[in-house]
Amino acid sequence: MAALLQTHHLKAYYGDAQALFGIDFELNAGELVAIIGANGAGKSTFLKCLTGLVKAKAEAITWKGQPIGGMPPGKIVRQGLAMVPEGRRLFASLSVEENLLMGANAQRQGPWSLDRLYRLFPILNEKRHLPGTSLSGGQQQMVAIGRALMSNPEVLLCDELSLGLAPIVIREIYNAMPSITAEGMAVVIVEQDVSVARQVSQRLYCFQEGQVSLQGLSTDLSKEQISHAYFGV
Numbered sequence: 743m744a745a746l747l748q749t750h751h752l753k754a755y756y757g758d759a760q761a762l763f764g765i766d767f768e769l770n771a772g773e774l775v776a777i778i779g780a781n782g783a784g785k786s787t788f789l790k791c792l793t794g795l796v797k798a799k800a801e802a803i804t805w806k807g808q809p810i811g812g813m814p815p816g817k818i819v820r821q822g823l824a825m826v827p828e829g830r831r832l833f834a835s836l837s838v839e840e841n842l843l844m845g846a847n848a849q850r851q852g853p854w855s856l857d858r859l860y861r862l863f864p865i866l867n868e869k870r871h872l873p874g875t876s877l878s879g880g881q882q883q884m885v886a887i888g889r890a891l892m893s894n895p896e897v898l899l900c901d902e903l904s905l906g907l908a909p910i911v912i913r914e915i916y917n918a919m920p921s922i923t924a925e926g927m928a929v930v931i932v933e934q935d936v937s938v939a940r941q942v943s944q945r946l947y948c949f950q951e952g953q954v955s956l957q958g959l960s961t962d963l964s965k966e967q968i969s970h971a972y973f974g975v
């Protein structure tokens with residue numbers, strides 16, 4: 743059976759500058775896969791290719807076996823991919839609840855509703871009428887995740903969820919992931935913190951200079967293998 747989402751020797755460019763040099767990747771329903779790698783390794787570019795923000799060849803990305811590379815972002819969201827962008831990007835003039843409802847525009851049916859989100863992150867229920875940007879960094883990250891879940895995606899792509907957050911808040915956010923994947927939703931996280939990435943993911947890809955330098959089951963990969971693949975030493 744074809745994977746839910748696959749890339750086939752995916753390449754990406756910014757003008758003449760090549761950022762990805764042939765990434766082979768796959769994601770199956772219900773999996774949590776982490777992507778790690780140093781600054782500039784190509785992690786964000788990879789997520790942007792998956793969501794159509796950076797152009798790719800049609801056949802370099804397949805969704806349930808069908809080519810989706812280079813499709814406009816709106817069309818990709820309607821297929822069932824949602825992104826939690828780096829830096830959260832909440833709408834400053836909107837309340838928490840209005841921010842969450844902005845995600846419900848993809849016209850996809852599924853298990854996620856405001857009620858369900860408030861059960862996952864009860865603090866958002868308490869603060870639902872406050873401006874989204876008045877919340878703490880961790881709570882804003884919960885809103886950003888919730889907004890993506892409201893589109894009832896089959897795949898959630900998360901760019902640097904833990905950036906700038908305290909360890910206890912990072913744990914709280916990652917503790918929510920099993921409830922998200924339990925019904926078959928797949929999650930991709932780009933994570934700077936290698937030990938967090940190893941702990942929360944089932945499989946892991948390490949990127950180095952636009953290529954996959956290591957991949958495997960997170961429990962099988964040793965710290966030495968990972969640091970070799972990460973730093974290239």
Ligand code: ATP
Pocket residue numbers: 756759760761779780781782783784785786787788
């Ligand atoms: P970081 O952890 O710093 O976000 P990253 O692994 O996500 O790094 P990318 O941001 O994908 O890496 O960058 C990959 C390469 O593409 C780098 O060489 C970077 O300089 C280049 N790049 C990224 N965005 C652009 C852009 N908008 N224009 C030109 N080059 C870019």
